[in-house]
Amino acid sequence: MPRITAARVIVTRPGRNFVTLKIETDEGVYGLGDATLNGRELAVASYLTDHVIPCLIGRDAHSIEDIWQYLYKGAYWRRGPVTMTAIAAVDMALWDIKGKLAGMPVYQLLGGAAREGCMVYGHANGSDIAETIERAQEYLEQGYRAVRLQSGVPGMATTYGVSGERFYYEPAKGSLPEESQWSTAKYMRFVPELFQKARDALGWDIHLLHDVHHRLTPIEAGRLGRDLEPYRLFWLEDATPAENQAAFRLIRQHTTTPLAVGEIFNSIWDAKQLIEEQLIDYIRATVVHAGGITHLRRVAALADLYQVRTGCHGATDLSPVCMAAALHFGLSIPNFGIQEYMRHSEETDAVFPHAYSFERGLMHPGDKPGLGVDIDEVLAAKYEYKRAYLPVNRLEDGTMFNW
């Protein structure tokens, strides 16, 4: 039995902040887990260091399910993003260890490959429609089969998803939260034109996606979904905040545009009604924020009963360790839909050397034992943590709104 002998948290900032858990065993192998919670990183680092790690020492590293249940039920305080991110980090690291000891990539332990690779989508964003389409064309040339389109909206100073950077979008910036502004009316008028022009320019062989980022009411979302029906979106994401799962009934009554939700979910309970009532088509919960591979498999199994497929969150604030875990998971489940893929910066990739690769629009986790990701701790130590917040958002009259 491989015993856990030590565990520690590594906080580093190769281009952006990442929190990584490293678990060591008496058999000489170690495992890595991503524990990054954008804008609240140190809360998870403390949760792990001060409260979780002392409970891990001496345990059997093979007992993944038991340790998961121990941390979930044993905390007494269940769920929540900080708790579930910490549990996810432990879970990922233990799967990594199990794979290394078995001499197999994690997807083999999960049942083996159920497909050639995981279809991914990239982010095309521009200050206007022409620039957004140009970016999307670059993705097509690189072999992508799916692209998310976000464009600056005329009359709005800032728009979610749009940055000056080519191929990157990094919203966590300020040492205090940046303030952005929102106008539903301007946005709603503009988006159908974006997709009409995109279809004219890009054709119909590419999947197009769009993220509303929690900005609409259910009835507004119903209308936008209906207005976008002619352009056959792959999905409309986070159309309305989802604390009230029943809100999606209203959207569903008005549109056949497929709906995706759940990047901020941290447990199966956040999605239970959405899945059981078939109110969504894609569940976006991801490995790092929703309790690890162990819990996400449970979510996917429930979703599969209702023909809901996965579409895991995969922005740059999810580290390469999470990206690898998501690919092992996605490759192995029956109801994989798509995986978000925002490429990491060169600094990030250098700190986290990895076996996963991209080819013809699909990603594969590679065949190294475990997750196939390492951390260069010497390099990591050169990048000091710096506080960075996600923006806040206000309506034009100053009312605090959803970012």
Ligand code: EZ4
């Ligand atoms: O706002 O990852 O679909 N992707 C997104 C992201 C999220 C950030 C939050 O940390 O919505 O841009």
Ligand code: CO
């Ligand atoms: Co999103």
